[in-house]
Amino acid sequence: MSAAKPPLTYRDAGVDIDAGNALVDRIKPLVRRSFRPEVMGGLGGFGALFDLSNRYREPVLVSGTDGVGTKLKLAQDWNRHDTIGIDLVGMCVNDVLVQGAEPLFFLDYFATGRLDVDTAARVVGGIVEGCVRAGCALIGGETAEMPDMYPPGEYDLAGFCVGGVEKSKLLDGGAVRAGDAIIGVASSGPHSNGYSLIRRVLARSGAAPELQLGDTTLGDALMAPTEIYVKPVLALLAAHAPHALAHITGGGLSENIIRVIPEDLGVAIEASAIALPPVFDWLQREGGIANAEMWRTFNCGIGFVVIASRDEAAAMQASLAQAGLANRMIGEVVAATGESRVRIG
Structure with missing residues (x-):
């Protein structure tokens, strides 16, 4: 007769319920910092x-969801977990802000093979x-x-x-007219876009995160958290009436501004008005990346746009x-001509 098999538990299968409970207890006082009335x-x-x-009198709810892409790989490779959550929030709230909405609440989803309470x-x-x-x-979250x-x-x-x-x-872009000014608001770095290409450039260059890059390091420049534009832009909306807003995310300058422009109009961006911050200049040089590829992959120093x-x-x-947001005039709205509605040059 074969010996009786030992009983199995959920922990034996790789799930530690006690660790999950410990995480909830750890984060409860942190989360209360964010509560609103x-x-x-x-x-x-x-x-x-x-x-x-x-x-609200006539409330419209605006929802958004996002992640932080393969920037997570750098956070994990370099053991830099403290600011990646800022990126997660920034990518979502900046999107919601584009339609004039005030972000009200947020939920997160954290998935892992084995829960490390300290990292989480x-x-x-x-x-x-x-x-x-x-x-x-x-x-809330999961x-x-x-x-x-x-x-x-x-x-x-x-x-x-x-x-x-x-x-x-x-805000739905319906007020945009030819001749409108395009104001570019500075980013804090690549934010959370283009990191599959960034990691390829890193691998090719062999550069270490400690490499000095201007007044910072390459690691700090690449891990700088996404700028959260909410409070300054809400103050702007309370005092002024912009025609449209755009968050410069995946697709870069080439593909995001045009999303809020009526179909009979286009945008003309002055490349000379955009001075590449050092981290983007380094990426372009080390990767041999063409200008057009830079414009459609990265924010190139412009993280948000006001029209x-x-x-x-x-x-x-x-x-x-x-409000502390560096900005500059980077172009104007024009009549659409030809096949392309976006001109950068």
Whole structure:
């Protein structure tokens, strides 16, 4: 007769429920930093509650979801987990902001093969910091421990944001006219786009993250968290009436501004108005990347765009500068001609 097989547990299968509980206990005081008065209850429920009853007359909810792409690989390779959560929030809230919405609340999804409580807490700490910068509440999330799905030490992230805007103040690009000014607002670096190409350039160059690059290092330049534009742009919207906004993400300058431009119009961007920050200059040189490929892959130092009438552009630039956002005029809206509606030159 064969010996009895030993009983199995969930921990034997690779899932540590106690570690998950420890993470929740660790992050609860962090998450409360982001709460707004509209948040009902706390963490731990099956669903998160947010009260809109006293905030809007005709509310329109604007939702967005995103990740941080293969920037995660660098965060894991270089053990830099503290700011990748800011990137996650930034990629979502900046998208919602484009339609004039104030980000209200955020949810995150953290998936890994084996939960490391310290690493996960560092990541969630960054998510909380991003929510504080955006003024939105982190009201829920999910931690998934999935053995055999991820190699040791790896994890994946996804974020989900909901914003609100009065129906009458919704921005949809319908007000854009030929002759409007295009104001480019500075990025903090590559943000969270183009990192598959960035990692290929790194591998080819053999450069270490400690390489000095201007007044910073290559590692710091590449891991600089995504700029969160929410509070300065909401202040801009309260005082002025831009015709459209654009978040420069995947697709770069070539493919994002045109998304908020009516079909009979195009954009003319002055390349000479965009001075490549050192990290982009390094990437282009080391990778031998053509200009057109740079424009359609990276933000090239412009992370957000405001489109405004010429009469109001200077006042909007001053408002952004006062809020600490460097900006410059980078082009104008033009009548669409030929097959391409985007001209950079």
